[in-house]
Amino acid sequence: MWDYNNKVMDYFLNPRNVGEIADADAEAEVGNMTCGDALRIFLKIDEKTHKILDAKFKTFGCASAIASSSILTEIVIGMTVEEAARVTNRDIVDRLGELPEEKMHCSVMGMEALQAALGEYAKKHGLSLPEVKNDDPDDHEGRIVCKCFGVTDAKIRKVVRLNHLTTVAQVTEYTKAGGACGTCLDQIQQILDEMNNTVHAPAEAEKPQTVDFDALSPVKKALKVQEVIDKEIKPALERDGGSIELIDLDGDVVKVTLRGVCATCPNSKLTLRKLVQGKLHEFLSDRLTVEEA
Numbered sequence: 298m299w300d301y302n303n304k305v306m307d308y309f310l311n312p313r314n315v316g317e318i319a320d321a322d323a324e325a326e327v328g329n330m331t332c333g334d335a336l337r338i339f340l341k342i343d344e345k346t347h348k349i350l351d352a353k354f355k356t357f358g359c360a361s362a363i364a365s366s367s368i369l370t371e372i373v374i375g376m377t378v379e380e381a382a383r384v385t386n387r388d389i390v391d392r393l394g395e396l397p398e399e400k401m402h403c404s405v406m407g408m409e410a411l412q413a414a415l416g417e418y419a420k421k422h423g424l425s426l427p428e429v430k431n432d433d434p435d436d437h438e439g440r441i442v443c444k445c446f447g448v449t450d451a452k453i454r455k456v457v458r459l460n461h462l463t464t465v466a467q468v469t470e471y472t473k474a475g476g477a478c479g480t481c482l483d484q485i486q487q488i489l490d491e492m493n494n495t496v497h498a499p500a501e502a503e504k505p506q507t508v509d510f511d512a513l514s515p516v517k518k519a520l521k522v523q524e525v526i527d528k529e530i531k532p533a534l535e536r537d538g539g540s541i542e543l544i545d546l547d548g549d550v551v552k553v554t555l556r557g558v559c560a561t562c563p564n565s566k567l568t569l570r571k572l573v574q575g576k577l578h579e580f581l582s583d584r585l586t587v588e589e590a
């Protein structure tokens with residue numbers, strides 16, 4: 298039995314917005330009954346304002362699939378399609394409080410269904426929604442990596458980037474890829490290696506030298522933190538249109554401000570914890586914690 302929190306159990310036992318919208322302006326289905334999870338989402342959208350007036354869902358799946366789908370409908374009702382296109386699986390998990398790691402694919406399924414429905418609506422109305430482009434089947438340039446679950450490299454890259462995943466096991470938890478015959482595991486590792494090389498890990502020679510961080514003076518500590526931010530963190534954020542600024546080093550607390558798209562990104566807390574704090578731990582000291590100034 299999975300250890301679900303009270304909110305997940307509430308949305309599972311009392312799901313909101315279950316059903317169909319007969320005259321839906323957009324709908325999409327993702328998943329596959331034979332794989333154990335499927336979700337169909339229906340959206341009623343005001344064609345003048347492009348605001349989502351109503352959302353309903355039908356899900357075949359476990360408690361976390363039902364809870365994720367239900368809370369997703371509540372998240373998007375009242376949003377414009379542009380706003381809804383920026384909703385990610387992290388928003389679903391954050392609104393639920395948490396999901397077991399093994400059930401993260403349920404939140405990803407919700408994001409996919411929403412983006413597929415919005416992609417259909419955008420195409421019909423000539424709207425540009427860059428966030429959903431990768432999930433539009435006609436625009437899709439990905440290749441199938443996991444044949445068992447029909448998961449493309451584009452989907453794996455997107456989920457890895459949004460959730461800062463680092464291991465094949467995590468990719469399986471978030472996408473199911475690799476969770477059956479396992480013949481795609483090497484390819485998933487290759488994708489992670491490529492992404493880690495280009496996004497996270499610099500060439501060995503470029504890594505700052507390992508230092509006894511705790512033995513440094515406060516000024517030298519601050520300089521080292523700045524160096525890691527400049528070399529290891531900023532380039533990754535700038536590739537996505539964001540940036541970061543070191544504001545202060547107060548003992549072991551690193552105070553930073555996120556800039557650009559990172560400043561308003563719904564995943565900013567995750568970026569601070571996994572990317573920024575993770576790099577500072579990797580290169581300097583496990584004692585450092587990161588806070589937004």
Ligand code: FES
Pocket residue numbers: 442443444445446474475476477478479480481482
């Ligand atoms: S091809 Fe991915 S699990 Fe079988």
